[in-house]
Each structure stands twice: as structure tokens, then as C-alpha cells.
Amino acid sequence: MQNEWDAVVIGGGVAGLSAAQMLGRSRRRTLVIDGGMPRNRFAAHMHGVLGHDGRPPAELLATGREEARSYGVEFADGAVAELIDEADLLRVVRTDGTMDTARAVVIATGIRDVLPDVPGLNQEWGRTVLHCPYCHGWEVAGRRLGVLATSAASLHQVELVRQLSDDVVVFTSEPFDETTVVRFTARGIRIVRDEVRAAHGREGALEITTASGDRHVVDALFAGGAPELDLGFAAGLDLARTDAPGAPLAADLRGATSHPRVFAAGNVTAPFGNVPLSMGAGSMAGAGVNGMLAAEDFALAVTARTAERNAAWEERYAAEGRFWSGRVNATVAAVVAPLEPGTALDLGSGEGGDAVWLAEHGWRTTGVDVSTTAVTRAAALAASRGVDVDFRTGDGAASVGGEFDLVLASFLHSWEPDFPRLRLLREAADHVAPGGRLLIVTHAAPPPWAREVPDHAPVMRTPDEELSLLALVPDQWQAEIVEVRRREATAPDGTPAHLDDGVLLLRRRA
Numbered sequence: 001m002q003n004e005w006d007a008v009v010i011g012g013g014v015a016g017l018s019a020a021q022m023l024g025r026s027r028r029r030t031l032v033i034d035g036g037m038p039r040n041r042f043a044a045h046m047h048g049v050l051g052h053d054g055r056p057p058a059e060l061l062a063t064g065r066e067e068a069r070s071y072g073v074e075f076a077d078g079a080v081a082e083l084i085d086e087a088d089l090l091r092v093v094r095t096d097g098t099m100d101t102a103r104a105v106v107i108a109t110g111i112r113d114v115l116p117d118v119p120g121l122n123q124e125w126g127r128t129v130l131h132c133p134y135c136h137g138w139e140v141a142g143r144r145l146g147v148l149a150t151s152a153a154s155l156h157q158v159e160l161v162r163q164l165s166d167d168v169v170v171f172t173s174e175p176f177d178e179t180t181v182v183r184f185t186a187r188g189i190r191i192v193r194d195e196v197r198a199a200h201g202r203e204g205a206l207e208i209t210t211a212s213g214d215r216h217v218v219d220a221l222f223a224g225g226a227p228e229l230d231l232g233f234a235a236g237l238d239l240a241r242t243d244a245p246g247a248p249l250a251a252d253l254r255g256a257t258s259h260p261r262v263f264a265a266g267n268v269t270a271p272f273g274n275v276p277l278s279m280g281a282g283s284m285a286g287a288g289v290n291g292m293l294a295a296e297d298f299a300l301a302v303t304a305r306t307a308e309r310n311a312a313w314e315e316r317y318a319a320e321g322r323f324w325s326g327r328v329n330a331t332v333a334a335v336v337a338p339l340e341p342g343t344a345l346d347l348g349s350g351e352g353g354d355a356v357w358l359a360e361h362g363w364r365t366t367g368v369d370v371s372t373t374a375v376t377r378a379a380a381l382a383a384s385r386g387v388d389v390d391f392r393t394g395d396g397a398a399s400v401g402g403e404f405d406l407v408l409a410s411f412l413h414s415w416e417p418d419f420p421r422l423r424l425l426r427e428a429a430d431h432v433a434p435g436g437r438l439l440i441v442t443h444a445a446p447p448p449w450a451r452e453v454p455d456h457a458p459v460m461r462t463p464d465e466e467l468s469l470l471a472l473v474p475d476q477w478q479a480e481i482v483e484v485r486r487r488e489a490t491a492p493d494g495t496p497a498h499l500d501d502g503v504l505l506l507r508r509r510a
Ligand SMILES: Cc1cc2nc3c(=O)[nH]c(=O)nc-3n(C[C@H](O)[C@H](O)[C@H](O)COP(=O)(O)OP(=O)(O)OC[C@H]3O[C@@H](n4cnc5c(N)ncnc54)[C@H](O)[C@@H]3O)c2cc1C
Pocket: 010, 011, 012, 013, 014, 015, 016, 033, 034, 035, 036, 037, 038, 039, 040, 041, 042, 043, 045, 046, 047, 048, 049, 078, 079, 080, 081, 108, 109, 110, 111, 113, 125, 126, 131, 135, 136, 233, 265, 266, 267, 268, 273, 274, 275, 276, 278
């Protein structure tokens, strides 16, 4: 069985639930997969969490789940075993083999606290053995407090614990340096330089036995665990890590990691973080995912719309026999004739009239058009005229690549209001070789016989307007021709008339 989701959140602690809430509220199809082992499950109450002070951690998570569910978020108990990158999707495989796919994933799997290897510490974790003076210090303030020093960070913890009580003892198996001894002694802190061998709960207090056999009783012992991250399930994604203890995932403020579809929040990115920080990070990661997906939704829509527009051209060509005359446009021929031939790219080459003329006049020509039918007809025209033109089906200069001495966009108009003419022309400019030219020939005005211009008529701009809209870097381009040229034509009723062609010939400085 496989389900498709906008987002899968791995880990249903405070970070994961906050991300899920944001995603649910953004109407994203979201699944939370949770192993049900939040880091603070050992503590009966939590503190330092505004508005929830003293609340059991499990109660906050239950409320969080309820809230997320009310926005359509779904939940599954279980553990994720593997994350597989499938380009536009991530496959999420659970340990029981269940598979889901998601457009984005939030990793909020937290950390594990690996306590010093002292018998009894694990059993008392969250009761008389505490990890953080901010979370549980007030409750033991003024009592007999100990600190188990295992790293440089422990020295900072001693300073914080001393703020809570005058009765503080610090246990260390390594001698402190002189500065530390001076500072601790000045604050009345007792130093026990002996290895702690056991810690056992006794009637609400903790009895600590050292290597020498001495026993010390404290009401609480602060002992920082080493953070351990279990990210084996994401190994295939090679996510960037930081060099902080535990090598947490590297993520920015929106939770974005080194993988575009993977976001992360909570202790997995900040092992030192408490509940409020993890909630905030989760909330930002949920918004980060939604923002990424929203942008992707627009990009996908544009791609689909482009395909639809291109298909309409193909239908148009395929519906009739030859569409155009097969002759070069007179304005194109007049502007190009004096130029030294080189390589040329004809954008929107249609049935090949301009491209074949260019080839006949010495240009090594490539023609590109979105319609396969048009390209086939253009190739046939070139063959019939005995010239070689590289005709391709594609969308714009970017689909061809390379640089050309001449890029021609001749009557690149469309009746569709969302035709991205300016983007195509800017792309065309990017494919002009240094010293080469961009030639844009357009309908500068509707034909005189058109009494009314229909709403759906192609956008017609003067060459001046077009030049300013193109917004090319001025010192990289020199305008050689910016003018409207009048051309003789015959109206549909057979009477003589004229057409106004816009001509924009731009030279890219060498
Ligand atoms: C004893 C103790 C007491 C604490 N007390 C406080 C306090 O009073 N106030 C405070 O602010 N902070 C406190 N903290 C810190 C707090 O626990 C963390 O800040 C918070 O839990 C981090 O939230 P999180 O969502 O990142 O991770 P977690 O809460 O640890 O949640 C991670 C979730 O992910 C799940 N998971 C892991 N791997 C997978 C997998 N592969 N697939 C699916 N699910 C997975 C886990 O089972 C877990 O449910 C305490 C910490 C400890 C150790």
C-alpha cells in the first residue's frame, strides 16, 4: 500500500506537531509518522513553556495532535526506516514496509540523551537526575544540588545551578584547572575529585557513591547527556550536518536543509533547544515546506500551461496543409542582407521560410519551433531548396543552447494573453554571441483593414517600447535599428494596403 502526501512529518514531538499544524492549516495533505518516544517523556511535568507551565509533556502532545487533526492532518504510529530520493518526490519507507510518497518531508526526530556510564543514572533520569536548570531547577531551588562534570559545558551548568542553591557539590574525575577551583571555591561550591560509580534514588533524594566508597546525598543531580541522533533512515540523502555536539542537521531558520525537499526542526537541528524553541522551529519548518510547495505549484502550472500552449500551435499546424508562403519576410531579408553571414538561430521558425532563406544566403542556420508538424514541413522545404538547416522541435533559444552570430525572432506573436514573449526574447538575447546580433521583427500595428482590434489580438508594441521592456544591460548592447518600416501588402479584399513592421536590431558588444 502506498499513499501520496504533500508532506510527511517524521516525528510527532512538539517540533513535528507544530510543523504539521502549519501544514494542515495550509490545506496540505499531511501525515505524521511518530515513534512515540519524545525526549522529555521521563519528566512528569514541564516548565519554561509559556502558557503550559507545569503541564505533563504527554498532555501537550495530545492537545497538539488534536489540533493538527482538526486541520486534516493524519497520524501513523511507527518508525521511518528509509527515505529515498525520487527526484520530484521522496519515498518514505516504514520499518513495517509501509510506503508513502511525499513532495516534502520534515525531519523532527529529536535526539537521544546518552548519559554518563554510571549505574542508576538512567533510572533516575527526569526525576532526581536532571538535564537542565531552566526546565527543572526552580522545583529543587534551595536544596542540596549536585553537578556531574563530564565536559566543559558542565562548568557552565555549575554556574547556573549555583544561582539556584547555596548548597552545591560538583563531582569530577579530572582535576579542574586553578581558575575553576578559585571561582568555584569563591562561590562556596564543594568539589569532589573522585569518580562517580553509582547513583541511586533513596526516598526522593539521590545517593551518590564515588570510587573511594564515599557516599553523598543530594536532592538532585544535574548531568548533561551527550546528544545522539539516529538519522540512519536519511543516510541516502547525505544531508549536511553541523559540527556541534551530536552533529545535528544543518538547517536555516525556515528549516530548509541541504536537500530541497527535506526540512528539519527541533532537537534534530538544535540539540540544546527546549520545548518553546522546538515548537517555534517546527512552526517555521511547516511554513517553509508550504512556501516551497506553493512556489512549486506555480512552476508546475506554468509548465503545464506552456505544454498546452505548444500543443495548440501543433494542432493549428496539423489542422491544415501548409500555413505560410514559404517565402522570407521582406523586412527580415532587407535587414539581414547586408550582414556578414555566420551562425544563425531562427526562433519560432514555423514552416521554415526565413530559416531556409538564411541558409541560402550563407548562414549556418538552426531553426526551432514548438510544432513538430511545422518543423517537418520546414525540413522538407529546406530539402526541396537544396540547403541544409538544422530544424529542431523545442521551446525558445534555451531549448537549443549555444551562442549564435544572429538570433532572429521574426513575428514571434501569439494570440494568447499569457504568451511569455518578453521571457523568450530575453532568453534569445542570452544566446547571442559577443559581437553578434539580435533581430526582432514584429507587427508594430494591426493591419489597416482590421476595423476593430479583437481583445485576443497579439500584443503589438513599437520597437522603442519593446527595447525598454527588454531591459538589456545598456553597456553590453548597442541598438543599430529601432524603427517601424512600412511594407506594401494586399488587403483581403484585394486592394493595395500596407503593413507596419517593427524592427529592432541590437548588437551585443564584443
Ligand atoms: C528529561 C527531560 C526533561 C525535559 N523537560 C523540559 C522542560 O521542562 N521544558 C522544556 O522546554 N524542555 C524540556 N526538555 C527538552 C525537550 O524534551 C525537547 O526540547 C523537546 O522534546 C524537543 O522536541 P522535538 O520535537 O525536537 O523532539 P522529541 O520531543 O524528542 O520528539 C521526537 C519524536 O520523533 C520520534 N522519532 C524518532 N525517530 C523516528 C523515526 N525514525 N520515525 C518516526 N518517529 C521517530 C520519537 O519517537 C519522538 O516521538 C526536557 C528534556 C529531557 C531529556
